[in-house]
Amino acid sequence: MTITSNRHAAYSMENVIDKKTRRSYKRQRFSAGWSLFYKNMVGKIGLYLLILFGAMALASYIPPLVDPMYHPMTGVDPLISYASPPSWRHWLGTDNIGRDIFSQLLTGARVAFLVGVSAAFISIVLGTLIGMIAGYGGRIADSLLMRFADMIMVMPSLLVILLLSVLFGQLSIWIIVILIALFRWPAVARVIRSQTLTLKKRPFVDMARVAGASHIRIIFRHILPNVLPMALLYMTFRVTSAIIVEAALAFLGFGDPNTVSWGMMLQWVWKTGHMFQAPYWLLPPGICISLITLSFYMMGRAMEEVLDPRLRKIQKADYAAS
Amino acid sequence: MNLKSLLLRRSIEILVVFGIIMTGLFLLFHAAPGDPISMMVDLTMTPEDVERMVAQLGLDQPIWIQYLYYIKNFFTGNFGTSFHYGRPVIEIISERLPNTILLFTTATILAAMAGVWLGKIIAWYKGKAIDTWTTIFALVCNTLFLPWISLLFIWFFAYWVGWFPLSGMMTPEIWVNPEAGFFAKAVDVLHHMLLPLLTLFIVNTGSYLLIMRSSMLETIKEDYILTARAKGLSEKQVRNRHAAPNALLPVVTSVGLSLAFSVNGGALTETVFSWPGIGRELIFAVSNSDYPLAMASFLFIALVVLVANLIVDILYAYLDPRISY
Amino acid sequence: MKVFFLFSDFYRKTIAASFLLALCFVLASCSNGEKDGAILRIGMIEEPRTLNIWLASDANSRKVISLIYQPLYTYDPDTLDLAPWLAQSMPEYDPETISYTVQLRPAKWSDGTEVTAHDVVFTVDLIKDFQVPRYYSQWQFVKKTVAIDEKTVRFYLAEPRAIFLTRTLVNYIVPKSQWAPIAEKAKTMANPLIALMNARVEKPLGSGPYVLAQWREGAFLHLVKNDHFFGSGIEISNRKLGPHADAILFKIYGTADVGVLALKKDTIDFFWWSIQPGYIEDLEKDENTKVYLSDRSALYYMGFNVRKPPFSDPAFRRAANTVIDKNFIIERVLQGYAARMDSIVPSENLFWYEEHLPRYGQGLSRDDRIKKAHRLLSENGYTWETAPVNRSGEVVTPSRILLPDGRPMDDFTILTPPADYDPARATCGVIIQEWLKDLGIPASARPMSFGALLQRIKDRHDFDTFILGYGQLALDPDYLRSFFHSANNRPGGWNMSGYSNPEFDRLADESVQAMDPRIRQELIRKMQQVVMEDVPYIPLYNPAAIEAVGEKRFTGWEQMIDGIGNIWSICRVKSTEADM
Numbered sequence A: 001m002t003i004t005s006n007r008h009a010a011y012s013m014e015n016v017i018d019k020k021t022r023r024s025y026k027r028q029r030f031s032a033g034w035s036l037f038y039k040n041m042v043g044k045i046g047l048y049l050l051i052l053f054g055a056m057a058l059a060s061y062i063p064p065l066v067d068p069m070y071h072p073m074t075g076v077d078p079l080i081s082y083a084s085p086p087s088w089r090h091w092l093g094t095d096n097i098g099r100d101i102f103s104q105l106l107t108g109a110r111v112a113f114l115v116g117v118s119a120a121f122i123s124i125v126l127g128t129l130i131g132m133i134a135g136y137g138g139r140i141a142d143s144l145l146m147r148f149a150d151m152i153m154v155m156p157s158l159l160v161i162l163l164l165s166v167l168f169g170q171l172s173i174w175i176i177v178i179l180i181a182l183f184r185w186p187a188v189a190r191v192i193r194s195q196t197l198t199l200k201k202r203p204f205v206d207m208a209r210v211a212g213a214s215h216i217r218i219i220f221r222h223i224l225p226n227v228l229p230m231a232l233l234y235m236t237f238r239v240t241s242a243i244i245v246e247a248a249l250a251f252l253g254f255g256d257p258n259t260v261s262w263g264m265m266l267q268w269v270w271k272t273g274h275m276f277q278a279p280y281w282l283l284p285p286g287i288c289i290s291l292i293t294l295s296f297y298m299m300g301r302a303m304e305e306v307l308d309p310r311l312r313k314i315q316k317a318d319y320a321a322s
Numbered sequence B: 001m002n003l004k005s006l007l008l009r010r011s012i013e014i015l016v017v018f019g020i021i022m023t024g025l026f027l028l029f030h031a032a033p034g035d036p037i038s039m040m041v042d043l044t045m046t047p048e049d050v051e052r053m054v055a056q057l058g059l060d061q062p063i064w065i066q067y068l069y070y071i072k073n074f075f076t077g078n079f080g081t082s083f084h085y086g087r088p089v090i091e092i093i094s095e096r097l098p099n100t101i102l103l104f105t106t107a108t109i110l111a112a113m114a115g116v117w118l119g120k121i122i123a124w125y126k127g128k129a130i131d132t133w134t135t136i137f138a139l140v141c142n143t144l145f146l147p148w149i150s151l152l153f154i155w156f157f158a159y160w161v162g163w164f165p166l167s168g169m170m171t172p173e174i175w176v177n178p179e180a181g182f183f184a185k186a187v188d189v190l191h192h193m194l195l196p197l198l199t200l201f202i203v204n205t206g207s208y209l210l211i212m213r214s215s216m217l218e219t220i221k222e223d224y225i226l227t228a229r230a231k232g233l234s235e236k237q238v239r240n241r242h243a244a245p246n247a248l249l250p251v252v253t254s255v256g257l258s259l260a261f262s263v264n265g266g267a268l269t270e271t272v273f274s275w276p277g278i279g280r281e282l283i284f285a286v287s288n289s290d291y292p293l294a295m296a297s298f299l300f301i302a303l304v305v306l307v308a309n310l311i312v313d314i315l316y317a318y319l320d321p322r323i324s325y
Numbered sequence C: 001m002k003v004f005f006l007f008s009d010f011y012r013k014t015i016a017a018s019f020l021l022a023l024c025f026v027l028a029s030c031s032n033g034e035k036d037g038a039i040l041r042i043g044m045i046e047e048p049r050t051l052n053i054w055l056a057s058d059a060n061s062r063k064v065i066s067l068i069y070q071p072l073y074t075y076d077p078d079t080l081d082l083a084p085w086l087a088q089s090m091p092e093y094d095p096e097t098i099s100y101t102v103q104l105r106p107a108k109w110s111d112g113t114e115v116t117a118h119d120v121v122f123t124v125d126l127i128k129d130f131q132v133p134r135y136y137s138q139w140q141f142v143k144k145t146v147a148i149d150e151k152t153v154r155f156y157l158a159e160p161r162a163i164f165l166t167r168t169l170v171n172y173i174v175p176k177s178q179w180a181p182i183a184e185k186a187k188t189m190a191n192p193l194i195a196l197m198n199a200r201v202e203k204p205l206g207s208g209p210y211v212l213a214q215w216r217e218g219a220f221l222h223l224v225k226n227d228h229f230f231g232s233g234i235e236i237s238n239r240k241l242g243p244h245a246d247a248i249l250f251k252i253y254g255t256a257d258v259g260v261l262a263l264k265k266d267t268i269d270f271f272w273w274s275i276q277p278g279y280i281e282d283l284e285k286d287e288n289t290k291v292y293l294s295d296r297s298a299l300y301y302m303g304f305n306v307r308k309p310p311f312s313d314p315a316f317r318r319a320a321n322t323v324i325d326k327n328f329i330i331e332r333v334l335q336g337y338a339a340r341m342d343s344i345v346p347s348e349n350l351f352w353y354e355e356h357l358p359r360y361g362q363g364l365s366r367d368d369r370i371k372k373a374h375r376l377l378s379e380n381g382y383t384w385e386t387a388p389v390n391r392s393g394e395v396v397t398p399s400r401i402l403l404p405d406g407r408p409m410d411d412f413t414i415l416t417p418p419a420d421y422d423p424a425r426a427t428c429g430v431i432i433q434e435w436l437k438d439l440g441i442p443a444s445a446r447p448m449s450f451g452a453l454l455q456r457i458k459d460r461h462d463f464d465t466f467i468l469g470y471g472q473l474a475l476d477p478d479y480l481r482s483f484f485h486s487a488n489n490r491p492g493g494w495n496m497s498g499y500s501n502p503e504f505d506r507l508a509d510e511s512v513q514a515m516d517p518r519i520r521q522e523l524i525r526k527m528q529q530v531v532m533e534d535v536p537y538i539p540l541y542n543p544a545a546i547e548a549v550g551e552k553r554f555t556g557w558e559q560m561i562d563g564i565g566n567i568w569s570i571c572r573v574k575s576t577e578a579d580m
Helices: A002-039 A041-059 A062-066 A101-137 A139-153 A157-167 A173-184 A186-200 A203-210 A215-251 A262-271 A279-307 A316-321 B003-031 B047-056 B063-075 B089-124 B129-143 B146-161 B172-176 B182-220 B223-230 B235-273 B278-287 B291-319 C002-031 C059-068 C117-130 C176-187 C192-197 C256-264 C277-285 C314-323 C326-333 C366-379 C423-437 C450-459 C479-484 C502-513 C517-534 C567-572
Strands: C039-044 C073-075 C082-084 C092-094 C099-103 C142-149 C152-157 C210-216 C220-225 C247-252 C289-294 C299-304 C338-340 C412-416 C443-447 C465-470 C537-543 C545-550
Touching: A041 A101, A041 A279, A041 B129, A062 A101, A101 A139, A101 A173, A101 A186, A101 A215, A101 A262, A101 A279, A139 A186, A139 B003, A157 A173, A157 A215, A157 B003, A157 B235, A157 B278, A157 B291, A173 A186, A173 A215, A186 A215, A203 A215, A215 A262, A215 A279, A215 B146, A262 A279, A262 B146, A262 C423, A279 B129, A279 B146, B003 B063, B003 B291, B047 C192, B089 B129, B089 B182, B089 B235, B089 B278, B089 B291, B129 B182, B146 B182, B146 B235, B146 C256, B172 B182, B172 C210, B172 C220, B172 C247, B182 B235, B223 B235, B235 B278, B235 B291, B278 B291, C039 C256, C059 C210, C059 C220, C059 C567, C117 C142, C117 C152, C117 C176, C117 C192, C176 C192, C210 C247, C256 C277, C256 C545, C277 C289, C277 C545, C299 C314, C299 C423, C314 C366, C314 C423, C314 C517, C314 C537, C326 C338, C326 C423, C326 C537, C412 C423, C412 C450, C423 C443, C423 C465, C450 C465, C479 C502, C479 C517, C502 C517
Parallel strands: C039 C247, C412 C443, C412 C465
Antiparallel strands: C073 C082, C092 C099, C099 C152, C142 C152, C210 C220, C220 C247, C289 C545, C299 C465, C299 C537, C338 C537
């Protein structure tokens, strides 16, 4: 009796320990990864920059509360109706109609995050799904989807989006986001597909299948968790390219006129003829665009080294394409 | 699969893709509101004038007839006549495309060579301060917002310091001077090219450097490098003769693809520098509803990209026998 | 390994190439030193698309063409009246036969042959035969053109037309010797008009001060002095004509910024483009550059689709006009470099402009404008759940406006051109949207590409409101008729608002045939009153033409309406280096 109960106790103990160690192992792996990431100079700089931009995005809600004249789009300084250099009242000066550049810059951070993260997220979801289906589905689905991916990959995406926005009038920021996402999934799909192909041959997938798991369950339960880190890694690079595409569009005058993005700010400097006369207006948005893409890019590279050195061969061309 | 059948398969694929792009483009332009004639905001242009123009340009015919004409014209090498230039489109493109290719090929090749050279050296110092800082510097260069930095460069180098011309491709004073010979003209074009070249070089070198560095780090781990070292070769020899050549592969791919895509981002660079290339022409044609010109420019750009992709694939298969398709 | 050798070879070549590049660079900087005092260098923002006069519709092409082809009459820079140009004197009108007789000046084409009455007849017949767009409507009512002798031409009109003098006679005359063969050939083609418009004229034969010497596509245009120019040395409108520069170089700068830098760096003498106000301060600081501010004959306005409610209600439109602060737009968006407009005819056009018009919101504060508009609307049956002005007379944020029938007003759009095309109008759209919201009017500004915009407004009439403008409005106010006559209210017609008023139509029809300028003036002024009472268009502003020149090498620019880029300037600017 005692023996049995003991054994039972021991068994349950074991079970508990197993669960605990597993959890702590996970935590350990995470903290190991984190310290590796944090030790990485590049990753550290990227992270700090990102925190800075995040703070800017959050802070963007403050200025309009202080005074309606700090509203980035519609607020104008009642006393200033020309581009003015930095002052106490306007830390980075005003644009030509008297709007505060600092508050525009803060709002720009919000828009950049919004555009970058949502476009990247959509493209990652698409890419991951399509990649998994292609990899898991085999022959016909695979070759059809991958040919389709190839096709989209060779499209000069910036030009196509430009073409669309010229032909169909000024696009709203959400349509731009969706368009960017639609052109950016193929590279992800390719990588996820090849990962899925190797995963498919792993014993645990076979076991799941033998146990009677449906295809959908296998894909989402067993394959997805394993390809997720890779997808996340790709997301950082996608954020970068989405921000650049949006900025380029806006810079050329094809952005959403109702949003204050950094690209729009550059466009305003450019089109109103202040390019070479108002450095306080020209420099900040350009620096911000460059730095935010830099920070995401750095984060991505650092993550890449943490995840798996073998994964380092990121499709460079894809970045070049942006 | 051997090279020949790969080539065949990829070519067929490209033809299909091109066909889809062609049709898509046609439909897109026809679905788009606005036509080139009603674009003219001239009060002297009466509705009757517009009707007459539309009829004579054949824009009032059913869409499928127009589509057939479009396909037929394409295969007979006739891309129509530009609405605004009044000249055959093919003529305009053949003037602009070489300018684009000249600028971007030079920039890409120079940047790739510099990037390879620097990446090769930097990889050898992995973990040292110089490696970290060079990597960061390369990343910074690589993520600079191109049109913005171009404008800053124009202001600084062309205006403030005055080393380069402001924009364009030629100094008219030199070209109209009957005494100026071929050499002077060539020098003039080069002089104009330097600033866009410098900008593209700075931005692109960073990316090649990073690819080369990563690739080198991968290669160094291979057994044959160990063997080479064991043979007692000098570090420099190991690096230059054994590691570098094998690490070049990803760079080659990247060069091919970024050449193709330079026409894509090139539209921005060309606009800022007023470089009379095809990207700038495309943007202009689209925003002015010059359909024949816009469609043909886009098709040419797509064709360049597709062919470059094909070449990269073949090159890749040729260089790396491990790759099979 | 193969790749490696390939590349190492590359290295050697690169070093050689970079050396060559450096060398070239050095050489090129030396060659920059030379200067030719007699070349007038003009900057342009875009390259001209074509020099075929019948095709050219873009501003830059027309600038170059205006130096090559010449009209019979042009506008006097001071009075804006007609001044004889290719013609010797003012035309003689014969009311009996409704004909005008024009005497030509001794003038030659650039190949040395005489400009004759046959050229004039040929030009008119060509326009009428081919029904050339843009020109045909101006010559349509000319029944017959006859060459009386080599230098005398007579135009017989089908009916009296006021615009014949002010509009038709300022059109260009082309040489028969060059265009007759082209026209003959075009007639044999399937699409003669297109063939004519796409005909290539390598060396246009002109009668103007300059002729084309070389056009390097994508880079520059080189024009040289026309030795046969009829105006050389003679005096027209009290101005002695040159031209004094031996040649003109048109240089292309894709963006205005670079054009302005070029001006400051003295690589051009004149930037032929109206620049943004932002540049003025900087250019005025520079002692080598000078900024010219000129009045323009332009109209920037907001239009309503009066075909549908509530825009069909004049009271609604008046309220909108009241709440729009034109001075704010001018001060902020245009940096003060524009004139307020209260009529469709710019106030600079003194002869035709009507002064006594309703001023709506002028001079009122924001709150007062809202109150006045609120009063106007509530008097006409509009209601709110929360009115913009509360019981104690304070301005508050209103709820959505309810139309006289009690329904809440639907969202509507203010269509504007895109920001890259004109940032001012796109910004205006956003600002006006905010003002209308102060009245609970649910407006949202929507910039769209120009082609799409025009198609919706002009062809399909599928819009609510829009902001458009005419940068170069003719001096003759015949456009009033185009904008508001009910006959032009059709797809593709210029009455985009769909305005229809029998009284206006009657006045407009009378004005067409009024040959006495005084009577016509009266009619035109009355037409403005009618229109401004109904406000189908809300005139907003008339921007100034801001142009800049480098004063170092050339002086003597002629300022007139629309700026200094005109034929008078080109004929009169003098080099500062050599005294002629």
